[in-house]
Amino acid sequence: MKKKWIAFSAAALAGAAALTGCSSSGGADEGAGQVYVYNWGEYIDEAVIDMFEEETGIEVIYDMFETNEEMYPVIEAGGVTYDVVCPSDYMIQKMIENDLLAEINFDNVPNISNIDPEYMERSKSFDPENKYSVPYCWGTVGILYNTSMVAPEDVPTKWADLWDEKFSGEILMQDSVRDAFMVALKSLGYSMNTTNDAELQEARDLLIAQKPLVQAYVIDQVRDKMIGGEAAVGVIYSGEMLYIQEEVENLGLDYDLEYVIPEEGTNVWIDSWVIPANAKNKENAEKWIDFLCRPDIAKMNFEYITYPTPNKGAFDLLDEEVQNNKAVFPDIDSLENSEVFQYLGDEVDALYNNYWKEVKSN
Amino acid sequence: MSKKLLAGPYLIWMAGFTIIPLALIVFYGLTDGDGGFTLANILAIATPEHRKALFLALGLSLLSTVICLLLAYPLALILRRRNIGRGSFVVFIFILPMWMNFLLRTLAWQTLLERSGVINGILTALHLPNQSLINTPGAIILGMVYNFLPFMVLPIYNVLCKIDDNTINAAQDLGANFFQTLTRIWFPLSLPGVISGITMVFVPALTTFVISNLLGGSKILLIGNVIEQEFTRGSNWNLGSGLSLVLMFFILISMALIAKYDKNGEGTAF
Missing domain, CATH: 3.40.190.10 (Periplasmic binding protein-like II)
Structure with missing residues (x-):
């Protein structure tokens, strides 16, 4: 409760600062307020979106795509600027090669520590230095x-x-x-x-x-x-x-x-969150990614999507029966x-x- | 002046939703990935895979058009010869399914035709051997005929309704039998509706990709599937547009046919 209050006053302060400080650049509207999310269909527990909005005060504008190939030209054309997108491995590599992605500032994503290093390692085949992507499902x-x-x-x-x-x-x-x-x-x-x-x-x-x-x-x-x-x-x-x-x-x-x-x-496929280079709300996007890396949130999403989660913290919260389900979580060897x-x-x-x-x- | 103002929204509509998209297709179709002019996307229709997909699509859509015509003409004739009230009720029943989503109706056929589907369930209950119905060209034709039949019935029915009873009576008074009345009076007079119906069935059947995906198990590649895949999977909008332009050529032919036979716009569906 206290945390929420602090978050709220911080948001209010930020809003006020935007109003007074940057009125010339019209910052109030595009400032603290929003994050544009572009994700696969049925790839999130919708309650998570509400929780994120409530906890951060950031408004989520949520759009969906069906194939990587359908998503790519949308990001490339830049007609709509999304702040955070969830493509698959090979498509992330293509986006990196074509300079469409921004490096994530991991100082803003402390929850990255919950992601099993195994998947960060595997991510290197498409994101060699782990600079652009945060694994979401695999x-x-x-x-x-x-x-x-x-x-x-x-x-x-x-x-x-x-x-x-x-x-x-x-x-x-x-x-x-x-x-x-x-x-x-x-x-x-x-x-x-x-x-x-x-x-x-x-x-x-x-x-x-x-x-x-x-x-x-x-x-x-x-x-x-x-x-x-x-x-x-x-x-x-x-x-x-x-x-x-x-x-x-x-x-x-x-x-x-x-x-x-x-x-x-x-x-072995990995879908990861990335931030497009032309994102307007990069910090909000990082907040979004960080939120999704929180073990309880990752667990909620796992239970909704049922695709294996790379989140060690969430995995530990699961029932033993699910943890041992080899069809869902196969042995690494x-x-x-x-x-x-x-x-x-x-x-x-x-x-x-x-x-x-x-x-x-x- | 005020008339021009009233036309404004329609002009914007036409420009925004017809002319600009069409121009974009032409632009994409005639350029390569780097924006340079090329005819390669149109000539690509000559590659064996595309040619085969085009001929298969032409074959299947022609066949389903013929089947639609054979089913629709007698039906329209029967509806016309009934008194108006009952006839239009039957027409209403006929177009009722069109109020439901096209995809849902096709999915329903999938459930009917599947191996463990409704039809095979009935066959099993009657101790008859199961049939493999789905994922065949026959299933695609069935899907086309089912979905597009109303588009054949309605224009023919509308034209038949406009034929004066006295013309028919005169023919019969002069000794024409039913067959002669049909071939020399009914059919020639209803030709605009028939042509319009043929176009309205043939064009969507030629370009469909949903029916062949759902009822053909994606094993049968039609030209519509090729175009759809170039856009959604292949990320090659140029090739997809080029092939669409080739299809447009066939659609233009059908429009020319309409213009020739249906000068007064009689053969409209609604």
Whole structure:
């Protein structure tokens, strides 16, 4: 209560200072008051936004995007200046390379100490000096299978199992370029960040060969289709696992859905908060990031989003059952061969896109 | 002067929501990533993947247009021959689903066609073998016909309603049988509505990407999907715009057809 009072008077003082001091630059409106947030859809517990507004007095203007590729041109064009954005790994790298991001002043983000160093380390593959980004959610990509449709001896353990004839018409693949190529490249033993044309062609041919076995290419629908028993195996983001397990239980289904991290290694993805270079309220953005790094807040978000949190403080607050749920929080050593997506440059991106089109039109 | 003032909002509307976006598409379509002039985005339609996607889209949309016409014409004729009150009630029933969101209706078809969906559930209950209905070209055509059929029925119905009963009576008095009346009176007189209906079904069917995504399981790539992916995933607005311009060419052809056959604007839907 006391803290709140101090925060309130500080905000009031700041407001007064803005009014008296900087009236010529019209600072009152754009000063202490707002933070423009650009985040994925359904990627925050909305109560958290209200709590932030109440505790800091900063008004949150919250917008959402659906894909990294949709977000990028918006930030690049700068028609709307967002103060804090939550892209994925490879897109952050692209934004850094194109000078679209501002360095975060970590003096304003003391709660960064709650983030597990493991994820700061992994972040270095796209943000080499940990200067621009603060991890928010992370996860893996793996194979989900239906225990009643897959015999115990046929349980998939590696990506190559998705080329097995016995799963004909039973496979749900990811309908996005990099994810689909990751599956093929990993099963061939190549890096999922390869820029080697010969390796990519090999992966493309493999994906074309797989197409007759695939039931559908989907993104978010993998979850519901697998719960509905539409297919035996599907490529899925680990973040969906808690929801799936709860749903299987709630619906009283007579089968289980199990998650496997393929032994060839997989994509470890990290979504992190960054501050665009043209942000108008940088300090408010840092306050926002700091707030989200607070263990109790990170826990609230985890419980809403159910994607694994890199926040050690929040992890410690969770029930033991959730902490030990390997589908949500896999052992670090099972991720030995795994990589984080990197931005490969526009030309290689175009190559991936063209090969993917060839797969889809075949 | 006051008339000009009244036209103002519409001019702003047209400029803001038609002319400027169209100009942007043309600009993007004719430039490369660095803003230099190029025809590459339009010529890209000739690559095997794009050509295949275009022909597939043309094929599927033509087929669903023909099916719509075959279903809609007899229906419109029946509605016209009933007395007005009951006829318009049936028309009302017909357009009722259009008040619901297009996406929701397509998603509903997904639930119906799925392997563990409603139709297969009924088949299982009757001890009949399950059918794989979804993720096939047939499912896409079904989706197109279902969604666009009202756009075929309404213009034809409207034109048929305007045909004077006396014309039909005269034909019958002079000894024309039903088939002759149909081919020599009804059909020629309703041609504006038919052309308008064909355009109104063909154009959205040609450009759709939602139906092929939801009912085709993204396994069937139509030209609409290619364009959508260039914008949302590929970050290549130039190529997406260039391909849109190619599609616009087909739409212009249909508009030319309307202008030729429907001079008085009779074949309107509403």
